[in-house]
Amino acid sequence: MSSLELRGITVRYGRFTAVENVDLLVPEGTVTGLVGGSGSGKSTLGRAVVGLAPISSGRVLVDGAGTARRGRSPVQLVFQNPYASLDPRMSVGASVAEALPGAAAGRRTPARERRAARDAEVARFLELVGIDPARAALTPDALSGGQRQRVALARALAARPAVLIADEITSALDVSVQGAVLNLLRRLQRELGFAMLFISHNLAVVRYLCDQVAVMDGGHLVECGPADRVLEHPEHPTTRNLISCVPTLALAEEAS
Template sequence: MTDTTQTTQQPDAADILLSVRGLSKQFSTGSGPVKAVEDISFDVRRGQIVGIVGESGSGKTTAGRCLLRLVEPSSGEAIFDGVDLFSLPEKALRAYRRRLQIIFQDPYSSLNPRMRVRDIIGEAIDTHGLAKGAARQARIEELLTRVGLSPEHARRYPNEFSGGQRQRVGIARALAVEPELIIADEPVSALDVSVQAQVLNLIQELQRELGLTMIFISHDLTVVEYLCDEIVVLYLGRIMEQGPARSVYANPRHPYTRALLATAPVPDPTVRRERVILQGDIPSPLNPPSGCVFRTRCPHAIAACAETVPTRETVGSGHSVACIRQAELVETYQD
């Protein structure tokens, strides 16, 4: 069933850099097919950060990698600046690699330990023929300075840096080819808490200065709230809730979104958050629940939830929810 719910407030088509429609990814395993992502749709406007959030196993990383064709999607469309990325042959796709980049989750494994930083950052510059000689070196030094490192760091190897510094190198590498869209896949989850804040501040500063368009993938709603303009909440490969960040945080309408918010730390000790306890773990995608995939952990599930796959319904400007009980649960949430 294709979800045709509009996810934004009817923006001008020229504002939309990426339009994802019906993205699905199914893996074949010895135990049977696994639906990692199923029929997700959303738009990314120019200069905007869209957050994709969910627990481990929700499909968010798979979705991001499908958009870059690092993993081949099973179906759907990803219209990037008027061109469907999923339909491009490999040769034509290469030209788009410059326009779409990724910041990986693990700064330790994503950098080649045998390469100096100048070569790690310069590799993409060389691949796309953007600069040579002194201009190449100047570009590398400029990028290092922009991400809070020193030009002298260009001579070092990755093992000479801390985790936070390595991730700054990864960010510089992503920026090297001046991309139009960056997918940040849990870029701070492997870092210490104190370092996380520094890297998040850097990403926010770069986004504002350079007018970057980003998809930010995270399991942490607090991080997403800090950075993102729009939020897509995934559970077991399906969208549960979606909309402007302010609307989703001020008025979360899906039980799963409320549960994620309940576990997020609040810096103000005087603020009390709703206590929501999810029973059990996220089900295996090899054997997903019938009907609503969240029903086995939902505190508000009823018999009908096992029989009906909910479609997203609009509950506000650009705000949609996939829950057959969302309307009647509003009063419960307000009590």
């Protein structure tokens, strides 16, 4: 298991500062919910961690070491829209296989055995997320939105990440399948033990999934702490405002 630590992360686009001097620790084996309003910088921060947004200053550390030193990235990102991470021209199986780490020793193995081993790994990861391996030959357009998101999750997990970043991964799905994907994510996180940064605007979902909550506003991290404390006894006005938009959380706070 591994931890994710952000030290003084700043992201600028020209003169505009999207994220400024953010420090955040996601302890090993836990889930941190990153919340905030539209334009707060939460998704930009998640993208910066995996190198998809320019870091002007600061460091991203996994178990105390910079990610650039590790070769293959130990952090994987699952996007809000699975079409952003799945090539529509590639089969489901090929997309998952592409993320599998290569084994140096495997180069001496006959090609037929390598293909069989690869196919077995693809089937294992598809089964892990509840997709029938028989669908491996299909392209993403043959799947439902929930199934595509499961494949995107399988692809991320196939890379053997130490840390997973989930960016609004259920917001583009029908309400009827959101719960199933969230339950799957919760189960996999507990079984596999990876640290996870879960980016969301939905505080009810964050309460269900997360051990701690970090709140962003205007590119700054304004509050962070255990989920129960932050959601039941918020200290910052931004947190209180977010909670007030969710009736069940607001009522829980008043009752506490």
